[in-house]
Amino acid sequence: MVDLRKKLSVIKAMPLATGFILAEDPDPEEIRRSGLKLADLMQESCQRFETPLAVPIMDLSLEKHALCALLGINKEQEARFHFETKPNVSELLAKFDPLLHCYLRANIEAIASLAGADHYIAAGMSIGPFSLMTKLIADPITPVYLAGMGMRDESVIVCDEVLALSMGLVKKYIAAQLDAGAKIIVLAEPAANMVYLSPKQIDEGSNVYKRYILENLLELHSIMKAKGAGLFLHCCGDLSADMLKGLAGLEPLVLSLGSSRVLWEDEEYIASGTIIYGNLPSKKFFSNTELTVEDVYTLSLELLSQMERTRHDFILGTECDLLSVPGCHQVIADKIDAMYRAKDNFYSKGGDISDTSRTLTH
Amino acid sequence: MIMQEISKAVVEGKAPVVEELIKRALDEGYSPGELIQKGLIAGMAVVGERFKKNEFYVPEVLIAARAMKAGLAALEPLLSEHELEPVATLIIGTVQGDLHDIGKNLVAMMFEGAGFKVIDLGIDVKPSQFVEAIETYKPEIVALSALLTTTMPAMAETVDTLKISGLREQVKVIVGGAPVTDSYASKIGADGYAHDASSAVDKARELLEID
Numbered sequence: 001m002v003d004l005r006k007k008l009s010v011i012k013a014m015p016l017a018t019g020f021i022l023a024e025d026p027d028p029e030e031i032r033r034s035g036l037k038l039a040d041l042m043q044e045s046c047q048r049f050e051t052p053l054a055v056p057i058m059d060l061s062l063e064k065h066a067l068c069a070l071l072g073i074n075k076e077q078e079a080r081f082h083f084e085t086k087p088n089v090s091e092l093l094a095k096f097d098p099l100l101h102c103y104l105r106a107n108i109e110a111i112a113s114l115a116g117a118d119h120y121i122a123a124g125m126s127i128g129p130f131s132l133m134t135k136l137i138a139d140p141i142t143p144v145y146l147a148g149m150g151m152r153d154e155s156v157i158v159c160d161e162v163l164a165l166s167m168g169l170v171k172k173y174i175a176a177q178l179d180a181g182a183k184i185i186v187l188a189e190p191a192a193n194m195v196y197l198s199p200k201q202i203d204e205g206s207n208v209y210k211r212y213i214l215e216n217l218l219e220l221h222s223i224m225k226a227k228g229a230g231l232f233l234h235c236c237g238d239l240s241a242d243m244l245k246g247l248a249g250l251e252p253l254v255l256s257l258g259s260s261r262v263l264w265e266d267e268e269y270i271a272s273g274t275i276i277y278g279n280l281p282s283k284k285f286f287s288n289t290e291l292t293v294e295d296v297y298t299l300s301l302e303l304l305s306q307m308e309r310t311r312h313d314f315i316l317g318t319e320c321d322l323l324s325v326p327g328c329h330q331v332i333a334d335k336i337d338a339m340y341r342a343k344d345n346f347y348s349k350g351g352d353i354s355d356t357s358r359t360l361t362h
Numbered sequence: 363m364i365m366q367e368i369s370k371a372v373v374e375g376k377a378p379v380v381e382e383l384i385k386r387a388l389d390e391g392y393s394p395g396e397l398i399q400k401g402l403i404a405g406m407a408v409v410g411e412r413f414k415k416n417e418f419y420v421p422e423v424l425i426a427a428r429a430m431k432a433g434l435a436a437l438e439p440l441l442s443e444h445e446l447e448p449v450a451t452l453i454i455g456t457v458q459g460d461l462h463d464i465g466k467n468l469v470a471m472m473f474e475g476a477g478f479k480v481i482d483l484g485i486d487v488k489p490s491q492f493v494e495a496i497e498t499y500k501p502e503i504v505a506l507s508a509l510l511t512t513t514m515p516a517m518a519e520t521v522d523t524l525k526i527s528g529l530r531e532q533v534k535v536i537v538g539g540a541p542v543t544d545s546y547a548s549k550i551g552a553d554g555y556a557h558d559a560s561s562a563v564d565k566a567r568e569l570l571e572i573d
Contacts (some may be wrong), residue, residue: 057404077462080485145425151389196420196421197421198422200418201421283511287543287546290545325512326515
């Protein structure tokens with residue numbers, strides 16, 4: 001783990017952008033289904049973004065897709081599929097094998113293919129159990145709130161069972177990726193946020209955040225640690241201070257947060273062993289009205305200089321997986337270039353940013 | 363006094379209490395319309411205000427709306443046609459290609475809570491479905507939701523389809539969702555933008571010139 005941390009701490013900037021590169025291919029579907037092609041794509045991403053961390057595509061629909069395939073639900077109905085009654089968790093988990101699903105198998109094979117390469121850090125990827133649960137029931141907010149009120153009606157029972165199923169699926173998928181040689185797992189739990197869980201209820205003493213989010217993440221982290229792998233915990237949703245402290249308290253190897261957080265202020269709650277990643281507002285990169293190339297450059301410099309002051313290990317990055325928006329691909333790519341120019345200028349001056357270098361130089 | 367109790371129970375999201383109070387109030391001779399206006403809608407107005415001030419979050423709004431619906435369900439069989447007359451009619455949907463519904467549901471609930479009749483077309487709604495719904499329900503307001511940058515163009519497409527169908531001038535169009543902005547709303551020719559569910563109701567009232 002010490003060695004892994006050392007390897008990661010040399011990374012100064014990288015976007016989560018394997019999916020962005022995939023969008024440039026005329027046949028993305030072929031890549032998504034092939035472990036070897038996916039491994040090539042991850043390597044291409046490493047080379048383009050000058051990073052050893054080889055990250056799979058952050059497609060958080062895959063696990064639900066795999067479950068629906070198991071349930072015999074066709075692709076057209078999949079997005080609208082929700083459990084209305086409690087599932088048979090043990091039966092479904094007994095049947096679930098990530099290697100039987102084409103996209104999950106491709107990810108696992110890609111990891112296996114990269115795991116032996118010294119110059120890459122093969123990362124795994126999974127949705128978090130709570131976020132998966134939110135995709136599997138029609139209203140995931142009300143039962144969690146009711147549970148926080150101490151109630152246990154049918155909706156709470158269904159929610160809890162679906163969460164147990166989600167946790168079981170995620171555990172199996174992560175175990176397969178670890179067995180394939182993943183050194184770190186990107187665990188994306190974007191729904192662990194203020195939309196799905198009430199900060200007011202938590203402030204008033206409910207243990208709902210611990211019960212629905214943290215306990216499962218802690219268990220998953222233990223599984224990774226037992227295999228000598230690190231946790232790259234990603235949550236780009238809006239977090240309250242307590243939520244942030246809860247996630248930081250898991251002491252992941254890397255903590256990736258959304259652009260609503262001020263990283264240099266949050267730093268005091270984050271253990272020194274955790275590398276902070278983020279958090280340029282990449283969801284706005286598609287728009288030059290909302291965010292210009294100049295803005296990205298300036299924000300990058302600000303993040304780098306403020307984080308340098310904290311002396312906390314930091315990787316300049318995107319707040320989330322970089323999406324390719326039709327018609328805006330180059331606009332987004334230009335902003336990634338601006339992020340890298342800021343990083344290069346910052347470090348070429350040894351972290352000393354004068355007023356003149358705050359302007360973007362092409 | 364009982365109106366305040368109903369309103370308070372809505373704010374606190376206590377659905378069984380709301381039901382019980384509604385029954386008691388009916389026994390005491392209050393009219394269903396009065397109970398809706400001064401009890402349920404008044405409660406949801408407080409919820410909306412607290413949401414705007416970040417004192418309430420999405421879960422509190424959903425729980426309050428659930429309590430309001432429990433109250434409405436208890437009253438519905440007793441309501442006269444006059445008492446059912448809504449402030450205005452709203453058609454709402456998440457645009458084509460987008461499957462997110464939390465924000466859209468929240469907006470729908472806030473409108474219901476403000477006395478609007480809400481026709482919820484659901485998620486992944488094609489422009490042609492909005493056209494059909496406008497022709498059927500004759501709404502004053504159409505609300506379009508999108509959560510993804512990749513699905514925002516479907517908002518523009520929907521507005522364009524309304525123009526082509528000759529329906530654009532009959533309705534006010536408001537848009538919202540995480541990546542949507544005021545400038546985007548103007549760019550695609552929408553009438554307004556709201557950054558949260560409660561503001562959406564305010565925006566609709568403003569556009570329709572409702573006090």
